[in-house]
Structures are given as structure tokens and as C-alpha cells.
Amino acid sequence: MLRVDIEKELGEFSLSASFTSEGRVIGLFGASGAGKSSLVNMIAGLLRPDRGTIVIDGETVDDTAAGIHVPTYRRSIGYVFQDARLFPHLNVAQNLDYGRRMNGLAADPAQHKRVVDLLDIGALLDRRPGKLSGGERQRVALGRALLSKPRLLLLDEPLGALDEGRKLEILPYLVRLRDEANVPMVYVSHDVAELRQLATQIVMLKQGRVTSFGGVKVLS
């Protein structure tokens, strides 16, 4: 479960959003500049709300009135950025293993194999990020986030930097992820078709305000 009720001033722009969702994939929809990324960064803890609360999976991670702000690294979230952000000095296998090492988790070969198979990245394990295509990079980034065993996965326009062909290549993996990985997701996009395929619930943002909330039907 995710509960968000926040306000934030960002220069001229003000963001004010409130919603509660039990959905498996919450689609955060809106034009660029609507405040989607800022909202996701607040859920991740990279940005601090001016006022309000954020509750992930029953844990209050932000509550400005009570002075609570759990730092990003203790939120147990996974974040897939538009620009993959793989560590250039580590190969794919080391990138995948990073979250597990940082959280001091025991090795879980079964889970590792499941994720590697799910994303079809077994052949890439020895490569450096610089030698991967855009689509491959994004799949590795997904795997890296999943293997840190997050309780919530944030995806900020993960297909945004890819061309049409590559998008169609990655989309099936995301659908499988939704159906098999059993991790709730917040999926940010300005692409209606993408969200129709993936989301189970939609939060529509317009100029920093939530304008509609509900099933994928609100997209039409």
C-alpha cells in the first residue's frame, strides 16, 4: 500500500498531491512538467516534502508534522531511472549484486536466476555497461532494482530514452514483471498506450495537482 499526501514548492511551481493506492501498478500519468518526477523522488526520499506524509507498506517514511524523514537508503525501495544509471566501473553481474551487498542480504541464487531469466540478461553478465545497448541497459537496471528486494519499485519513464522499436522490446518484460515479480510498482509515464498495458490504477497529474484517480478507464 502507498499513501501520499504532500505539498512542495519548487520555485514557481507548486506540487500538491494526495492519494492512497492498493494497486499493483500505480500509473502516474501527466505531461512533462506536471510534477511526476518530483513526486516519485519524494516517495524515494531524494526530495523532501514541505508538508505532509508518505506511507509505504504501513511504514511512515515522511511526516513533516512529526519530523520524520527516513533517508533514501533505508526505505527499501527500488528505483529504475530513465537513464539506467548503471555503475560504469562494475560489470553487469556486479551491478546486479550491488543492492544485495549494500543491504547485507544473504546470496539468493534462486531469486537471482529468476530475475536474470525473467529479463533475459544471462548473456550480459560479464559485460561493462558501456558495451550495452540502451534496451539492455534498462533491463539490467530493472534487474538491479529487483535484486535489492524492494517493497516498492519506482519506475520513472523507464522507456523514455528508447526508440519505438526498443520500447516494444522492453514492454513484454515489464508485463512479466508485473505478473510474476510480486512487487508493487509506481510507473511514471506520459504515454497512454504504455500505461493501458501496464497499470492497474491511474493517478493523473496536471500542473502539480491530481486531477483524476481510478482505474485505467480514466485515461480515455
Add this chain to the structure above:
Amino acid sequence: MLDISPAEWTAILLSLRVAVIATLVATPFGIALAWLLARKDFWGKSLLDAVVHLPLVLPPVVTGYLLLLTFGRRGLVGAFLADHLGIVFAFRWTGAALACGIMSFPLLVRPMRLSIEAIDRRLEQAAETLGAAPWKVFFTVTLPLALPGVLAGMVLGFAKAIGEFGATITFVSNIPGETQTISSAIYSLIQTPDGDSAAGRLVIVSIVLAIGALIAAEWFARRATQRLHGN
């Protein structure tokens, strides 16, 4: 081909020892300071930056004299260290290392700072979302990505330390076997009537060491670019 005498070897080995110790001790401070200057905004930052660069622009004899006043036997810090910890800098090779470390510090810090500034901070954010506490982010992302710059800084600092003259001779004098480095040995030799050939040999050694260091620093800088692009 170079017929180096035992006395000249003593000066060369002492220079190497002084420069190695100066560089190794200065490196952790250099990394910390480079990170501070690259990443943090705080009151007095430009003043700190200026102080770090001071040895580069002050007359070396002034730096040496200030060291003597501070770390000499009767200096404020020197007396304390000698009485309580038994550490003596004045007229010892350790003092030469201190002088060399301070004189080479600006050169050591600069490549480190530049390489930290060149790191994409979004990578550090990504590390944080994966559960890495700030100090883990530093040791697993920031430092490895800055490593070529750190090594380049160490090489440049070492090259500067091995050639340092003015501050060293002012602070710890020119005692063969204790504080006489290559530079002060050359200085002594060219003031002695028959010292030319010995001075010439040490000059060649200095040039070889300096060029070697510049090549190494250049190589590390190229490695840095490769590393940041993940090839």
C-alpha cells in the same frame, strides 16, 4: 653508465623515502579535502581553498620558516609533539617529509578534486536507492570512480615532493644522510669546486623521475575517462 657514488645514493634514497612518506600521509587528507571542496558548500570554503594553494604561491623560504616557527623544537606545535608524543621534526628527515608534504599538497589535491567533480552525482543517488548508506556510497561509487584522479594526484604530489628544495632546506637544513635530498645535494655540489659531474648525475636522476611521473599522471588521467564511460 651513470656512476653514482654511495653519497649520491644516500641522497637519492632519502629523497625517495621522504617523498613516498609525504605522499602516503598526505593522500587521505587530500582525498578528504578534495571531496569537501568538490561537494560541500560551507562558510569559509574559498578561504580554505586559498590556504591549500598558498604553498604554491608563497616563497618556499617563507613556508619553511613558518614551519620552523610552528614545528621547531620551541615552536607551539613542535614543543608539544616532542614533549608528549616524542615526535621531532626539526632537522630530521621526518621534517623534510612534512615540508615536502605541505609544499606538494596543492598539486596532490587538484586532480583528486577534479575527478570527484567529474562524477555524475546521479550515480550516487542510484546507489542510495539500492540501500547504500552515504559512507558506503563514497567507498563503493565515489572513490572507485575517482581512483584514477586520486592516483594522478599522488603521482604529481610525489614528483613535486621529490624535487622540493626551498622549504625543506629552510626547515631542516642540509645534513647528509639525514635531511640532504637530491635537490639540496645538487645545491651543495654546485658550490663545491669539483662537484660538477656529481651534480650532473643527480640532475639526470631528477629529470628522469620528473618525466616518469608526468607520463604516469597522464596515463592515469586517460584511465579515468575510460572508467567513467564504463568501457
